[in-house]
Amino acid sequence: MASGTIDLKSALDSMMHEHAQTCPRRHPSVYADAACMDRFRTLCDRVVYRDWKPIVSDMGSIPYLQITAVMEDSVNSGVMMENNTRPIALCEEMSDGFIFDLIFELIKEFELHESAERFRLDGKAVYYPHAADGHPLRSVRSMRALESANRRSAAVTSLIAGG
Numbered sequence: 701m702a703s704g705t706i707d708l709k710s711a712l713d714s715m716m717h718e719h720a721q722t723c724p725r726r727h728p729s730v731y732a733d734a735a736c737m738d739r740f741r742t743l744c745d746r747v748v749y750r751d752w753k754p755i756v757s758d759m760g761s762i763p764y765l766q767i768t769a770v771m772e773d774s775v776n777s778g779v780m781m782e783n784n785t786r787p788i789a790l791c792e793e794m795s796d797g798f799i800f801d802l803i804f805e806l807i808k809e810f811e812l813h814e815s816a817e818r819f820r821l822d823g824k825a826v827y828y829p830h831a832a833d834g835h836p837l838r839s840v841r842s843m844r845a846l847e848s849a850n851r852r853s854a855a856v857t858s859l860i861a862g863g
Contacts, residue, residue, distance in 0.1 A: 705839040708816055708829055710809040712788060715802060719794060728789035730761045736792050737763055743799050752810070754803045756790065763790040765799070767806050774817040774825070785810045786836070816840050 720727045731737060737756060740763050744754040752769040764787035773779040785806050790799065813836060816827040827840040 704842045704844055706816075706827065706842050707839050708809065708812045709838050710805040710812070712802065712805045712809060715798075715805065716788065719791065719798065723791060723793045725791055725793055727791060728762045729791040729793070731763055731792055740765070740790055740799065743796055744803070747800070747803050749807055752807065754806070757787070759787070764788060765790050765802060765806065767803070767810050769810075771814075774814075 723729075737758060740756040744756055744765070747754050750769070752767050755766055755768050757764050757766065766787050767785045768782060769784075770780055770782050773781045786809075788802060788806060790802075794802075813829050816829040817825065819825065819827050821843075826843060829837045829840050831837055
Protein backbone atom coordinates (compact mmCIF):
# COMPACT_ATOMS: atom_id res chain seq x y z
CA MET A 701 0.00 0.00 0.00
CA ALA A 702 1.32 3.48 -0.86
CA SER A 703 2.63 5.65 1.96
CA GLY A 704 3.46 9.13 0.62
CA THR A 705 3.28 12.57 2.10
CA ILE A 706 0.86 15.46 2.34
CA ASP A 707 2.23 18.75 1.06
CA LEU A 708 1.90 21.78 3.36
CA LYS A 709 3.44 24.23 0.90
CA SER A 710 1.65 26.99 -0.96
CA ALA A 711 2.61 28.56 -4.28
CA LEU A 712 4.98 31.00 -2.53
CA ASP A 713 8.23 29.40 -3.61
CA SER A 714 7.25 29.16 -7.26
CA MET A 715 5.95 32.76 -7.22
CA MET A 716 9.20 34.02 -5.70
CA HIS A 717 11.25 32.03 -8.21
CA GLU A 718 9.19 33.42 -11.09
CA HIS A 719 9.64 36.98 -9.77
CA ALA A 720 13.41 36.55 -9.37
CA GLN A 721 13.67 35.27 -12.96
CA THR A 722 11.99 38.36 -14.41
CA CYS A 723 13.17 41.07 -12.01
CA PRO A 724 16.18 43.26 -12.87
CA ARG A 725 17.22 43.38 -9.19
CA ARG A 726 19.40 40.93 -7.28
CA HIS A 727 17.48 39.11 -4.54
CA PRO A 728 16.93 39.50 -1.71
CA SER A 729 16.60 43.13 -2.70
CA VAL A 730 17.63 46.06 -0.50
CA TYR A 731 15.05 48.85 -0.61
CA ALA A 732 15.99 52.34 -1.78
CA ASP A 733 14.12 54.51 0.73
CA ALA A 734 11.51 54.61 3.50
CA ALA A 735 8.70 55.17 1.00
CA CYS A 736 9.10 51.57 -0.08
CA MET A 737 8.53 50.26 3.45
CA ASP A 738 5.56 52.64 3.82
CA ARG A 739 4.06 51.21 0.62
CA PHE A 740 4.45 47.62 1.82
CA ARG A 741 2.97 48.42 5.25
CA THR A 742 0.03 50.29 3.70
CA LEU A 743 -0.71 47.27 1.51
CA CYS A 744 -0.60 44.98 4.55
CA ASP A 745 -2.97 47.28 6.46
CA ARG A 746 -5.59 46.75 3.73
CA VAL A 747 -5.72 42.98 4.28
CA VAL A 748 -8.17 41.44 6.76
CA TYR A 749 -8.16 37.75 7.60
CA ARG A 750 -9.34 36.45 10.97
CA ASP A 751 -7.34 38.24 13.65
CA TRP A 752 -4.14 37.47 11.75
CA LYS A 753 -2.03 40.36 10.55
CA PRO A 754 0.38 40.65 7.63
CA ILE A 755 3.42 42.62 8.76
CA VAL A 756 6.56 43.89 7.04
CA SER A 757 9.83 44.04 8.96
CA ASP A 758 13.08 45.71 8.05
CA MET A 759 15.87 43.14 8.34
CA GLY A 760 19.11 44.79 7.26
CA SER A 761 17.38 47.07 4.72
CA ILE A 762 15.55 44.09 3.22
CA PRO A 763 11.76 44.12 3.67
CA TYR A 764 10.33 40.81 4.87
CA LEU A 765 6.66 39.86 4.89
CA GLN A 766 5.19 37.59 7.58
CA ILE A 767 1.78 36.77 8.97
CA THR A 768 1.53 37.10 12.75
CA ALA A 769 -1.20 35.87 15.07
CA VAL A 770 -1.77 35.25 18.75
CA MET A 771 -3.24 31.77 19.20
CA GLU A 772 -3.43 28.88 21.59
CA ASP A 773 -0.31 26.71 21.68
CA SER A 774 -1.19 23.35 20.13
CA VAL A 775 1.08 21.52 22.60
CA ASN A 776 0.36 23.41 25.84
CA SER A 777 -3.42 23.74 26.06
CA GLY A 778 -4.63 27.09 27.33
CA VAL A 779 -1.29 28.83 26.74
CA MET A 780 -1.50 31.72 24.29
CA MET A 781 1.49 32.49 22.11
CA GLU A 782 2.49 34.74 19.22
CA ASN A 783 2.99 32.70 16.09
CA ASN A 784 4.64 33.92 12.88
CA THR A 785 5.04 32.48 9.43
CA ARG A 786 8.35 32.15 7.66
CA PRO A 787 9.62 35.51 6.39
CA ILE A 788 9.34 36.24 2.67
CA ALA A 789 11.64 38.89 1.17
CA LEU A 790 9.78 41.60 -0.74
CA CYS A 791 11.09 43.64 -3.65
CA GLU A 792 10.23 47.18 -4.79
CA GLU A 793 9.58 45.81 -8.29
CA MET A 794 6.66 43.66 -7.07
CA SER A 795 3.24 45.00 -8.06
CA ASP A 796 0.59 45.60 -5.41
CA GLY A 797 -1.40 42.67 -6.82
CA PHE A 798 1.62 40.38 -6.59
CA ILE A 799 2.11 41.35 -2.93
CA PHE A 800 -1.57 40.66 -2.19
CA ASP A 801 -1.13 37.24 -3.83
CA LEU A 802 1.95 36.62 -1.66
CA ILE A 803 -0.01 37.54 1.47
CA PHE A 804 -2.80 35.16 0.44
CA GLU A 805 -0.36 32.32 -0.27
CA LEU A 806 1.40 32.92 3.07
CA ILE A 807 -1.98 32.74 4.84
CA LYS A 808 -2.77 29.49 2.98
CA GLU A 809 0.54 28.02 4.10
CA PHE A 810 -0.09 29.14 7.68
CA GLU A 811 -3.58 27.57 7.61
CA LEU A 812 -2.23 24.27 6.25
CA HIS A 813 0.41 24.20 8.97
CA GLU A 814 -2.09 25.00 11.71
CA SER A 815 -4.61 22.43 10.47
CA ALA A 816 -1.90 19.75 10.46
CA GLU A 817 -0.87 20.80 13.97
CA ARG A 818 -4.41 20.67 15.37
CA PHE A 819 -5.81 17.63 13.52
CA ARG A 820 -6.25 14.76 15.97
CA LEU A 821 -6.95 11.06 15.49
CA ASP A 822 -7.99 9.34 18.71
CA GLY A 823 -6.51 12.32 20.55
CA LYS A 824 -3.11 12.08 18.84
CA ALA A 825 -1.62 14.67 16.46
CA VAL A 826 -0.93 12.38 13.50
CA TYR A 827 0.11 15.14 11.07
CA TYR A 828 2.23 17.12 13.53
CA PRO A 829 4.21 19.48 11.24
CA HIS A 830 7.40 19.96 13.27
CA ALA A 831 10.71 18.11 13.22
CA ALA A 832 12.20 16.86 16.48
CA ASP A 833 14.22 20.10 16.72
CA GLY A 834 11.01 22.16 16.49
CA HIS A 835 11.52 23.45 12.96
CA PRO A 836 8.39 23.44 10.78
CA LEU A 837 8.04 20.73 8.16
CA ARG A 838 6.97 21.45 4.57
CA SER A 839 5.21 18.09 4.31
CA VAL A 840 3.86 15.45 6.68
CA ARG A 841 3.54 11.69 6.41
CA SER A 842 0.17 10.65 5.04
CA MET A 843 -2.11 8.09 6.63
CA ARG A 844 -2.65 6.20 3.36
CA ALA A 845 -0.56 3.30 4.63
CA LEU A 846 -2.94 2.83 7.56
CA GLU A 847 -4.95 -0.26 6.78
CA SER A 848 -8.72 -0.03 7.21
CA ALA A 849 -10.46 -2.22 9.79
CA ASN A 850 -12.62 -3.82 7.06
CA ARG A 851 -9.61 -4.76 4.94
CA ARG A 852 -7.71 -6.07 7.98
CA SER A 853 -10.75 -8.15 9.00
CA ALA A 854 -11.08 -9.57 5.47
CA ALA A 855 -7.36 -10.48 5.43
CA VAL A 856 -7.67 -12.28 8.78
CA THR A 857 -10.80 -14.12 7.62
CA SER A 858 -9.00 -15.14 4.41
CA LEU A 859 -6.00 -16.42 6.37
CA ILE A 860 -8.24 -18.41 8.74
CA ALA A 861 -10.12 -19.92 5.81
CA GLY A 862 -6.82 -20.92 4.23
CA GLY A 863 -7.11 -18.41 1.40
